[in-house]
Amino acid sequence: MAGIWIFAEKTEQALELLQAGQLLLAAGMGGELIAVTWPGGPRPEDLGAAGAAEVLLLPPLADHQPLESYGPSILEEARKVQPNLLLFSSTARGKDLASRIAEGLNAGLCSGCNALHWNSESGTLEMERLLYGGAAVQRIAPFTFPVLATVPPGTFRRGTGNPDREATIRHLPAPPVSPVSVLEHKPKERKGQDVMAAKIVVCAGRGFEKPEDLAFARNLADTLGGALACTRPLSEEMHWLPEDLCIGLSGIQVKPDLYIGIGVSGQVQHLTGIRGAKIVCAINRDEQAPIFAAADLGIVGDLYAVLPRLLQALNETAAP
Amino acid sequence: MDFRLTEEQELIRKNMREFAEKYVDPIAAEIDENSRHPAELFKKLAEGDWMGIPIPQEYGGAGADYLTHTLVVEELSRSCSSTGFTVSIHVGIACMLVNLFGSEDQKKKFLVPMAKGQHLGAFVLTEPGAGTDVMAATTTAMAEGADYVINGTKTFTSNGPTGDTYMVFAWTDKAAGRKGLSAFIVPRGTVGMKAGEHFNKMGLRSSQTSEMVFKDCRVPKENLLGKEGNGLAMAMTGFDHGRVGIAAQSVGILQAALDESIRYSKERVQFGTPIARHQAISWMIADMATDLSAARYLTYAAACLKDQKQPFSKEASMAKLFAAEAAMKHTIKAVQIHGGYGYCKGAKVERLMRDAKITEIYEGTSEAQRMVISGNVLR
Amino acid sequence: MPVLVACFKWVVDEAYIRRTSAGELDLSSVSYKISDYDRNALEEAARMKEASGGSVLAVTVGVPESTKGVKDALSRGADQAFFIADPSFGMLGASETAAILAEVIRTRIGNFDLVLCGEGSSDLYNQQVGIRLAERLGIPCLSFVQKLELEEGRVVAERRLEDGIERVSAPLPAVVTVLPDINIPRIPGVKDTLSASRKPVVTIGKDDLAVAPDAHFRTISLAASRLDRQCERFGADETDIRRFIGALRQKGVLR
Numbered sequence: 001m002a003g004i005w006i007f008a009e010k011t012e013q014a015l016e017l018l019q020a021g022q023l024l025l026a027a028g029m030g031g032e033l034i035a036v037t038w039p040g041g042p043r044p045e046d047l048g049a050a051g052a053a054e055v056l057l058l059p060p061l062a063d064h065q066p067l068e069s070y071g072p073s074i075l076e077e078a079r080k081v082q083p084n085l086l087l088f089s090s091t092a093r094g095k096d097l098a099s100r101i102a103e104g105l106n107a108g109l110c111s112g113c114n115a116l117h118w119n120s121e122s123g124t125l126e127m128e129r130l131l132y133g134g135a136a137v138q139r140i141a142p143f144t145f146p147v148l149a150t151v152p153p154g155t156f157r158r159g160t161g162n163p164d165r166e167a168t169i170r171h172l173p174a175p176p177v178s179p180v181s182v183l184e185h186k187p188k189e190r191k192g193q194d195v196m197a198a199k200i201v202v203c204a205g206r207g208f209e210k211p212e213d214l215a216f217a218r219n220l221a222d223t224l225g226g227a228l229a230c231t232r233p234l235s236e237e238m239h240w241l242p243e244d245l246c247i248g249l250s251g252i253q254v255k256p257d258l259y260i261g262i263g264v265s266g267q268v269q270h271l272t273g274i275r276g277a278k279i280v281c282a283i284n285r286d287e288q289a290p291i292f293a294a295a296d297l298g299i300v301g302d303l304y305a306v307l308p309r310l311l312q313a314l315n316e317t318a319a320p
Numbered sequence: 321m322d323f324r325l326t327e328e329q330e331l332i333r334k335n336m337r338e339f340a341e342k343y344v345d346p347i348a349a350e351i352d353e354n355s356r357h358p359a360e361l362f363k364k365l366a367e368g369d370w371m372g373i374p375i376p377q378e379y380g381g382a383g384a385d386y387l388t389h390t391l392v393v394e395e396l397s398r399s400c401s402s403t404g405f406t407v408s409i410h411v412g413i414a415c416m417l418v419n420l421f422g423s424e425d426q427k428k429k430f431l432v433p434m435a436k437g438q439h440l441g442a443f444v445l446t447e448p449g450a451g452t453d454v455m456a457a458t459t460t461a462m463a464e465g466a467d468y469v470i471n472g473t474k475t476f477t478s479n480g481p482t483g484d485t486y487m488v489f490a491w492t493d494k495a496a497g498r499k500g501l502s503a504f505i506v507p508r509g510t511v512g513m514k515a516g517e518h519f520n521k522m523g524l525r526s527s528q529t530s531e532m533v534f535k536d537c538r539v540p541k542e543n544l545l546g547k548e549g550n551g552l553a554m555a556m557t558g559f560d561h562g563r564v565g566i567a568a569q570s571v572g573i574l575q576a577a578l579d580e581s582i583r584y585s586k587e588r589v590q591f592g593t594p595i596a597r598h599q600a601i602s603w604m605i606a607d608m609a610t611d612l613s614a615a616r617y618l619t620y621a622a623a624c625l626k627d628q629k630q631p632f633s634k635e636a637s638m639a640k641l642f643a644a645e646a647a648m649k650h651t652i653k654a655v656q657i658h659g660g661y662g663y664c665k666g667a668k669v670e671r672l673m674r675d676a677k678i679t680e681i682y683e684g685t686s687e688a689q690r691m692v693i694s695g696n697v698l699r
Numbered sequence: 700m701p702v703l704v705a706c707f708k709w710v711v712d713e714a715y716i717r718r719t720s721a722g723e724l725d726l727s728s729v730s731y732k733i734s735d736y737d738r739n740a741l742e743e744a745a746r747m748k749e750a751s752g753g754s755v756l757a758v759t760v761g762v763p764e765s766t767k768g769v770k771d772a773l774s775r776g777a778d779q780a781f782f783i784a785d786p787s788f789g790m791l792g793a794s795e796t797a798a799i800l801a802e803v804i805r806t807r808i809g810n811f812d813l814v815l816c817g818e819g820s821s822d823l824y825n826q827q828v829g830i831r832l833a834e835r836l837g838i839p840c841l842s843f844v845q846k847l848e849l850e851e852g853r854v855v856a857e858r859r860l861e862d863g864i865e866r867v868s869a870p871l872p873a874v875v876t877v878l879p880d881i882n883i884p885r886i887p888g889v890k891d892t893l894s895a896s897r898k899p900v901v902t903i904g905k906d907d908l909a910v911a912p913d914a915h916f917r918t919i920s921l922a923a924s925r926l927d928r929q930c931e932r933f934g935a936d937e938t939d940i941r942r943f944i945g946a947l948r949q950k951g952v953l954r
Contacts, residue, residue: 009861066867092843092860099830100840103794108915111793111825126919132713132822136724139919147915179839183855184866200952224953236880243859243880249824250879258952268713279952280928281943287932288587296928297946301935309940317944327767331774331892334730339886368888382889392889 002081003031006052007074007097008089009067011042012158017087017151018050019159020116024085028120031084035167036074038067048167050159055167059174067093068100069178075104077172083146085125090150102148110140113149134249134272152253154196154276188244195245200226201256201277203247204240205270206233207263207284207303211240216307217262223314229254231270247273263303266291283307323617325391332384333391339368340399348400351526352671355518357482358526361403366437370396371407375415379427380435386561387623390568394619397572398579401675402526404572408565409478409683410434413558414441417487418505421546421554430485430505442483443562444506444532445555446476452688454501454555459534461490461502466541468492468504470512470534476682480515480530484508487558488534489551501551505543512537523674560633562683563640564626567619570643570679573672574612577647577654580669581605584658601657608650615643634696641689644679651676701753701812701849701871705744705777706800706829707737709761709768710822718923725923733771736817738884739877743847744815745776746882751849754778756808760799762789773895774887780898781807785905791914793823797831798912803903805836813854814874818843829876839869842876 004021008014014035021033035052037044044055056077058070078086078101088098090112102109115128124141127149131138195201202221204214214228221228228245235246247254249269255276262283264270271294274280282295285302292298299306325333343364351358365371373389375381382388389411397404418431433439450456459472470490477483486506493500506513516531546554582605585596595601618639625632651673655662662669680686712732717725733741744755757777759768763784773780783803791799804814814836816829833840845864846857854873858865887895905911931946933939947953 066865092858095826096830096840096842099793099827100834102827103797103831103834106794108792108794109825109827110916111819111827127916130924131824131921132711132716132724133824134924135713135716135718136921137924138921140916141919142916143913144915180841180867180869182865182867185863186866187863188861237883244861250819258947275924279947279950281947288583292932293587293930294928295930296950297931297933297943299933299935299940299943306935306940309935309937310944313937313940313944317941327770328892328896330767331771331887331895332889334732335886335888335892342886368886369890370888373889377890382893384889384893388889 002083003034004029005034005036005056005078005083005086006088007036007086007094008042009091009093010089010153011046013089013091013153014042014047015050015158015161016153016156017089018047018052020087020151020156021085022051022159023156024116024118024125027118029084029118029125034083036172038070044167044169046161049161049163049165051161051165052167055169056172057169058172062177064181064183065178066180066182068096069175069180071097071100071104071175073172073175075101078105078146086146086148088148088150090152095150098148098150105146105148107144107146107148108142109148109150111150113151114155116149130249130272133269134275135268154253154255188242195227195229195247195254196252198227198254199256200224200258201229201247201254201260202226203229203231203259203261203264203274204234205231205261205264208234208240211238213304214240216303220260220262220307220311223311224258226256226258231264231267249273261291261295262307264291265289266294283310325387328384329388329391332388333395335368336370336392336395339364339370340396344396344399344403348403349666349668349671351400351402353525353665355520355525357528358403362406362437362440365407369437371437372411372415372435374411375419375431375435379419380432381415385623385627386564387620387627390564390619390623393565393568394572394575394616397569398576400526401569401573401672402524404569405524405566406440406479406527408569409443409562410441412565413443413562414485414487416561417443417503417545417554417558420557421503421550422505423542425542426505426545430507434485439484440479440482442477442479442486443558444474444477444480444486444488446474448473448475452685454552455498457489457491457501459488459490460494461492461504463492463541464538467538468541468544470504470506470537470539472534474532474534476519476529477515477532478527478529478682480532481518481528483515486513486532487545488532489555490534492548496549498552499549501555502548503545503551503554504539505545506537506539510537510539522677523671524678556633559683560636561626563636563689564619564622564632566679566683567615567622567636567639567643570640570647570676571612571616571619573647573676573679574608574615574643574650577651577669577672578605578608578612580672581608581654581657584661595657604653604657608653611646611650615639615646618642634693637684637689637692640679640683641686641693644676645686647676647679701747701751702808702810703744703747703753703755704758704804704808704811704814705737705741705755705772706758706814706816706832707741707768707772708734708759708796708820708822709765709771710734710820713821716923718925722923722925724921731765731768732821733768733775734817734820734822736819736821736877736879738775738817739879739881740815740817741772741775741777742882742884743877745885747847747849748776753812756781756811758800758803759783760788760791760796762786769900770892770895771887773898773900774891775885778898780900781903782900783903783908787905792916793825793827794831794915795912797828797835798910799908800828800832801835802908802910804832807901807903812871813849814872816874816876818876818878826876829874833874836872836874838872838874840874840876841867841869843878844875845878845881847875847877847881
């Protein structure tokens with residue numbers, strides 16, 4: 001039994017995956033926890049502190065090579081070592097790499113895995129994922145190992161690390177040159193609070209009539225100390241807000257303490273992105289909007305009338 | 321007997337549903353409220369070949385069957401029955417009349433732009449004193465040299481203010497009785513033809529309806545549709561086709577009423593339970609669904625007979641009579657299910673109920689349909 | 700003249716899925732559709748062809764009843780379809796689908812320039828098929844593409860990643876998986892649908908295939924998902940809004 005591998009682009013994602021791996025090992029899934037990283041990726045000392053027994057360190061990539069070029073190196077090592085499970089954080093690059101490696105290993109890949117359970121009696125790994133735009137939950141088990149999974153960021157809580165723990169580092173060989181070359185990388189402008197990390201998320205939907213009106217939602221987010229997000233039509237069709245603020249199955253999945261959907265109808269794909277919210281609130285003038293069935297608290301009313309009143313009441317009653 | 325649609329018909333219906341959800345639903349309440357003809361929507365309908373479905377491709381149409389056209393009118397009407405009706409009368413009567421009775425030259429000149437959706441057709445028959453009693457019409461068309469000169473006043477002309485190509489019925493020989501009525505193709509802009517103000521109607525508000533006044537309106541003889549004296553027969557054939565469309569419009573209204581009623585009754589809670597669980601409501605919905613199916617099959621059956629080149633006059637009347645009355649009856653129920661909310665502007669069922677009423681009136685009242693049906697079965 | 704291959708899947712329209720009172724999935728009244736993002740792939744291929752010539756071949760794997768889906772794809776600008784059908788192809792995993800597609804593309808099409816796939820299907824949303832397919836074919840893959848161009852023997856694409864936009868280039872032939880914002884798919888007109896029936900379709904059965912891939916997973920359970928929420932309603936007047944704020948404070952999610 002050769003343990004669990006994890007791969008993530010960001011340190012916090014890696015720590016979540018290490019925590020998931022530790023839980024599986026504690027449940028009796030044999031082997032060690034091994035993290036794969038590269039110069040520029042999560043740091044080996046952080047990975048070690050968070051529980052990785054070994055870090056497989058890739059050499060730097062040649063210029064203009066995309067991150068996915070590491071695929072053959074990781075694949076070759078996985079072929080040799082035959083880990084039971086490979087967990088990838090489901091960022092675009094993570095999903096791409098996981099698919100390549102799964103194909104190379106002729107292995108199954110559970111995409112968008114949001115629960116993992118090791119059944120030690122039967123020796124089965126039970127994996128959970130959503131189907132049909134979030135309308136159904138499927139539990140699956142692999143016929144064979146290795147098996148792979150991509151895990152949405154935020155699915156598992158980060159564990160508490162131990163800075164004294166250190167991983168042994170093993171260097172992996174350089175991959176062959178990829179035929180794909182990166183011509184340009186346009187980094188995303190970071191504006192406002194990070195939606196993924198925010199405790200309060202204010203989400204704007206189709207109910208807003210003009211892009212200027214989003215100021216109401218932004219205002220509410222600022223007042224509450226939260227982050228602004230949106231539904232797919234606002235980013236994809238209207239281009240009022242950037243794509244990375246779009247919550248939903250094909251967008252980001254958030255787990256705030258409080259989610260407030262304003263003028264959000266509540267398509268099943270969107271609801272999938274807010275399943276993890278502790279409290280869901282909705283403001284919509286259509287009392288039949290499906291969001292109300294998926295909300296803890298709902299205000300039935302025109303957002304243009306409700307938001308000014310809500311802001312005023314919040315300001316008046318603000319805790320000193 | 322096979323009640324299934326072809327894959328093409330199912331796909332075309334699905335595409336129209338998507339079109340209607342994308343382009344019609346968002347404006348349906350507004351064009352109703354403002355009585356506005358949505359020219360931008362009709363441009364889009366033209367682009368997708370939706371404005372001449374059963375017309376052969378050589379004459380600008382899509383070359384599909386009449387049932388396909390019927391399905392499209394139904395789906396459009398489910399979102400906005402004014403729009404569904406405008407397509408229905410344009411295709412079912414105006415285009416069909418030229419297609420069936422027009423000369424090769426008339427088809428090239430008038431049918432091609434109509435079937436492509438570039439020109440909107442209108443059917444100009446009803447007069448202030450001649451509704452169901454078509455023979456009481458007084459408008460005349462006198463031959464004068466190379467022209468006919470039309471004089472008279474028509475009313476309740478759908479697409480009157482917005483039309484481009486008018487099918488005008490007038491007496492060429494009043495003394496000849498049923499053989500004295502003739503039909504003319506009169507293009508917009510012809511001197512002496514004038515559309516009146518758009519009527520402020522109870523429902524079907526975005527469909528433009530007006531008087532049409534003809535004062536020494538000269539049309540060249542080549543604009544005579546079919547033969548002189550054949551007007552009445554052609555008008556009846558036009559009605560047969562148009563009535564299948566009105567039946568489809570009614571089915572669309574009924575489907576929308578059912579959709580709304582199901583949705584609302586499952587969510588509206590009274591006495592601690594969704595009202596759909598109250599028998600008083602669930603039975604209303606059961607009756608609505610049953611009449612919808614009956615209306616739909618009558619309508620498709622009439623369209624199929626037409627496609628099979630069989631007589632379908634009686635069946636068109638039956639479909640129109642049943643579907644229209646069912647639409648009226650059940651939209652009233654749908655408002656009832658919605659209670660006070662259904663009585664307010666903004667509730668779709670409110671619009672559906674107003675729109676349903678006209679289906680019992682135009683292209684032959686329910687009473688006129690019973691005359692046609694009884695005439696057929698008592699023969 | 701590029702040969703463009705667009706892969707698509709005919710799937711259950713999730714809008715019609717109901718949940719029974721027992722919490723089971725009710726698929727009894729579902730209708731089917733071309734998977735949403737595959738429509739973007741078909742659209743992008745059709746636009747490329749309309750702009751610079753070439754041909755579009757649509758390929759699908761599914762149950763024999765998916766003929767309507769084949770016509771749907773052909774009504775969206777494809778010239779020809781390859782329909783790989785078997786009653787057992789209803790719930791294939793990503794690896795199986797990719798293996799079957801790879802064999803058909805390699806043996807039946809052979810000379811192609813670009814394969815376009817949706818980033819994931821709207822039913823299973825595995826987001827694997829395009830990438831696995833490229834590995835199988837041994838050609839480059841550009842995934843999560845929001846903008847696409849063909850240049851001399853190369854494909855240039857913009858990938859949308861979490862940390863920004865990555866412009867990449869790869870030699871042809873290649874596979875791309877497209878994001879929904881790459882285009883707005885057309886609604887086929889009536890004539891498009893009617894002409895689809897006259898376009899050639901190559902139907903390929905299970906026995907015609909050399910590969911017989913195995914499933915990697917078994918399903919333990921499949922149930923309707925549930926969102927247990929309190930569903931408390933408030934009005935829009937000031938009193939209710941104050942009550943609403945009070946409720947949030949009580950739950951400890953608001954300062």
